[in-house]
Amino acid sequence: MTAHDKFSLEEKLRSVIETVDVANALIEPLTRSIENLLYISAGQMNSEEASVLIRDGSHGDLRFISAIGKVAHQLIDITVPAGKGVAGFVFSSGQPMVIADAGEEDSFYAEVDKQTGYSTQTLLATPLRHKGEVIGVLEYVNRIGDPPYESFTADEMDEAAVFAEAISSLVNAYESAKLFHDFTDQMLTADETTDFADVRKWLDELRSTSEHKEILDLAILVRELASRGEEERKMCRKVLESILEFADGKANTNYLSY
């Protein structure tokens, strides 16, 4: 590797790592936002449990990434094998559906219920899409109150499709952020003896530089401001754009004077 190659590699990695840390800083509020939307929509749908499953790998498996309700914490990270259960079907077919009396005969839900101690009785599942691609499934399970539960209605299916639209964009952002997150993890946990060792050391050094910390702090600050409200977002944007304009102007002046 020539010195020039190393330099350009370092430059590239530096920019990737900066993005990675920003992504890490973003991932937590994203899952919180998904959960919040689940709470709001489940209330609207008069549903006891709601969850989001996303694709896991490229073979059609699904994994719960967010859930609310009695057994929410037990669901997280359960994997649904490709095509199994209503969720698996909805994911692979892209067709939403309601099942009034899910349960024992469906081996997948029987298995999940066995693991969680929950009893799935009525279920609505609708696909999450991004740019025409199915990226996951949104599910609502059972009703608020005591069984027997009334089935979800056709109107609620339409309503769920609207919630799915909102949740899809968050899930897509989550997936992108997670991708970066996993990439760093892989880099940092690589075996000492592998070729990654150098990169790992370099990453540690990079993370400890004040410049990198400043960039990360700035990203967190912007995120914090953006979460306060629309007015704050607008103001923040204006301020940042003004700074950019100022910087551009300064650069142009330098260029002209040169």
Added chain:
Amino acid sequence: MTEVSAYESNEYSSITTYFQIDESWKLRTGKGVEVAIIDSGIDADHPALLGKVKESVVARRQEKKVVFEPSDDGDSAGHGTACASIISRIAPDAEFYSIKVLGSGGSGDGQAFLAGLEYAIKKRYRIINLSLGTTRPQLFAPLHDLLDRAYQAGCIVVAAANNLPHPSFPSVFSSSLISVSKDDSTDPFDFGFRYGEVIELTAPGVNIKTAWLNKSYKQLTGNSFACPHIVGIIALLLETYPGLTPFHVKSALYAIAEENQKAKVKDAADQSDDNNETS
């Protein structure tokens, strides 16, 4: 007697009667009509479907191609079995051909979906039940092409709409197939036709009792379950009038739905007269 006339009629067009259908089709059973179901497979051992599934194939990836092999895998999700049972309730003697494209290969594999449709067209099954859809823009053109081929081959493709904010293919290709969305009606013969809408037909699709996995039954809601109701109706029509083309079938459905609508208006008027007399 229902007259099947010009599909599009308004005050400026002359109405031509193409053919007439009598009510006898409603008494048929779909005997000998071949129905392909492109879905998650069919459980041929389900009591509701015993002896009705004539052939089952499954999509397998072979390098870059998708090939179809005979299969006794049954149904991986329950959905294909559900669709078959709805058709069978209306047309108990229809013959089912299961083309399994879902369940093993995962999502996003539009290739299996396309290959399944192509397989059914090559086999020239008279009716193809497609309770599936895709919103992937890259599948628009190849699906459109296949649908045209189906139309030319005389295969009647019936597709479920999705009820999502995005249009799904192929249900929006209204010229070459029959697209269906659900309503909360219960009588499969009392279906509706919405001329001028992208999704033209409406059929029962709310809380439909269907066969399901492990020889059970479920109550399901979705456009997926409206689609097989229309497939069942078409099977009865094709048994009665085997020579119908896809165009004829669509015109017949339109004419029957018009009659259904007229009967509803008449019933409502009679009801109103009765109420007036009573008061």
